[in-house]
Amino acid sequence: MTEDDEGLPLADRLARHIRTLLISGELAPGQRLSEAAFSERFDVSRNSLREAFRLLTKDGLLRHEANRGVFVTVPSMASVIDIYRVRRMLECGALRQAWQQHPAIRVMRQAVADGQKKRDAGDWVGVGSANMVFHTAIIDLSDSARLTEFYERISAELRLCFGLLNDPEHLHSPFVDMNDAIVTLVEQGKPAEAATQMETYLNLAERTMLKALERAEQA
Amino acid sequence: MTEDDEGLPLADRLARHIRTLLISGELAPGQRLSEAAFSERFDVSRNSLREAFRLLTKDGLLRHEANRGVFVTVPSMASVIDIYRVRRMLECGALRQAWQQHPAIRVMRQAVADGQKKRDAGDWVGVGSANMVFHTAIIDLSDSARLTEFYERISAELRLCFGLLNDPEHLHSPFVDMNDAIVTLVEQGKPAEAATQMETYLNLAERTMLKALERAEQA
DNA sequence: TATGGAAATATTGTTGAACAATATTGACAT
DNA sequence: ATGTCAATATTGTTCAACAATATTTCCATA
Structure with missing residues (x-):
């Protein structure tokens, strides 16, 4: 300590x-x-x-x-499914009602830029961190201390899942550009489209995670 | 104990x-x-x-x-605002993606009937309980253990707020009929409308709560 | 050899007492 | 009435103890 x-x-x-x-x-x-x-x-x-x-x-x-x-805790398929259900509810919800001038949007934009830079540098851990900042910022759009705290808990649980994977950081890379698209939609004042995009993103991420977990469980 | x-x-x-x-x-x-x-x-x-x-x-x-x-904890205006922000996110979200045949809908319908009966009998505490069952069932629509647990916590905090009011139970009565309308929309397969109604409901409830809290604080 | 069970051991569940650190109270002098 | 300082009470944390429950060891027996 x-x-x-x-x-x-x-x-x-x-x-x-x-x-x-x-x-x-x-x-x-x-x-x-x-x-x-x-x-x-x-x-x-x-x-x-x-x-x-x-x-x-x-x-x-x-x-x-x-x-x-x-x-x-040993993460299970069930917990992954539940966690992504929560994420869809919170992140899509936050985006849908996002105000175009919210300060968190700057953070999102910055996180995307950071993630791209890290990805180009091959720094996969950095990509993961930037991704985390991005999603936390999305929750901040909802301006709720309780939701932010709750998301932290969910986020920690999800990281436990990543611990089970063999090359976990690599997972984030494909999502950097989707993040870019999402924050762009928010900046353009299209929250509904951003939310829809995010839902696609999360469904994809969930499937990827479940597949990876399945492989890890067999080993 | x-x-x-x-x-x-x-x-x-x-x-x-x-x-x-x-x-x-x-x-x-x-x-x-x-x-x-x-x-x-x-x-x-x-x-x-x-x-x-x-x-x-x-x-x-x-x-x-x-x-x-x-x-x-002494509930504050800020905490009430935050709590209702959470409720809008969770309850409206759960309704919006509700599947028409979800078992929780029966629970909602039952809670509405129960609330009406209790209201007609002048049993305000009973009305409050029925209302609580109704909203918990809405969260159950999302089929997420974590959301259910989180809502319990939020719900407990809200009850702390009610403790500050002078005649707290009376507050629920006007909402019984709105609950009826909402569950009816869900049964009819109109989740978006149900969510919109719920948002109206929650905004109204929030204002009522804040006003009551303001009065209580002055005293 | 494998198996069942009983004794021995280790771990958790909970308590009570102890003491340092901090906060509150009360007495006193001004 | 007010500020200061000692006396008191409360929290923060540790330690040692013991009952209750798990786990392991060991031995007798089929």
């Missing part, structure tokens, strides 16, 4: 730290997280650790089995 | 119990929840209680101030 404190309660800091381990894939899906081992590793009490575990369980990143401990 | 166990961990049971106290108004907005007092009251350790508090804080029902304790 070398990062910034911010004076937050220990359990929250712990949860954040463990979350980064989860989404970076340092903790593998299915892995059991022993209370003793982790409280030693982070040099905190079991009680504090358990609070953090509970928070992450509520976020769907960990799974809790009575008297057996907590495990890293 | 006289209710059912279900073998869930203590913190979860505690959180559920406290949540019912919150939404039923037995714990007033702004009130401080002393760890000592509540661990005594529920006959649990401070550690377990703190886990429960953290869960409820994540749900937005409690607010945590460092070194000062947890307080029942």
Whole structure:
């Protein structure tokens, strides 16, 4: 735990730290997280650790089995389908009612430019990050703190899925140009078309993800 | 804690119990929840209680101030506006893509009938409950476990707002007939119209809520 | 050899006490 | 009445303990 404190309660800091381990894939899906081992590793009490575990369980990143401990969630086809259902609802909805001058649009445009640059440089991790910024900005179009927070949770769960894939970052590249088209439509004041495009995008992404997951499961 | 166990961990049971106290108004907005007092009251350790508090804080029902304790969230105009933004996104979205034969539609229709009966009997609490069932069923149209769970959280927060009002239950009555119109449109295979109606409904409900909250704040 | 089961071990679930750090209260002097 | 400082209470976190439940080990037996 070398990062910034911010004076937050220990359990929250712990949860954040463990979350980064989860989404970076340092903790593998299915892995059991022993209370003793982790409280030693982070040099905190079991009680504090358990609070953090509970928070992450509520976020769907960990799974809790009575008297057996907590495990890293193993993403399933069902969860992928559900997650994309949520994304269609939130992202398409945000686009559909987007106001042409919303500040988040600048962020979207910037993220697209960034993604293109990273792709041309062959920096696939960078492409993934830019893509993430892009979609977060779309949610910001809806100007709702609660939706933004909810999307963060969904987003973290999705990254858990990516952890199962063999060459995950490569997945994002084909979508950079679709992002471009979408933000352009929003800039042109065509929110309905943008939403439709996004639906196509998400359906495609979902299929790709499911196919990749299927391959990964067989292995 | 006289209710059912279900073998869930203590913190979860505690959180559920406290949540019912919150939404039923037995714990007033702004009130401080002393760890000592509540661990005594529920006959649990401070550690377990703190886990429960953290869960409820994540749900937005409690607010945590460092070194000062947890307080029942005081709903603000801003939170009401945000909550209705979420509801428009989720409920209108669910209606727009509703499949005409979805089982949740029966639940909606039943809830409408129930609400009308309760209203005619002057049972305002019953009207409120029926209304809640109706809107939860709308979310179920989207067939997403995550959206359903998220809506529960939003719903609980909204009930916290109702706790601030003087005669809260009375608020629901005018909406029973709008519910009727909406479910009828869905049954007729007109999801877009249903969504539009719902938007009108929610805008009206939001204004009513804000006005009532304004009155309550002055007092 | 394989299998079933019982004892031994490890892990989680929950508690209570302890203590440092911070916030609140109260007494006192001005 | 007001500001200051000590006294008190509360939260933040840890630790040690123990019951309850899982897992493993080991042995007897078919």
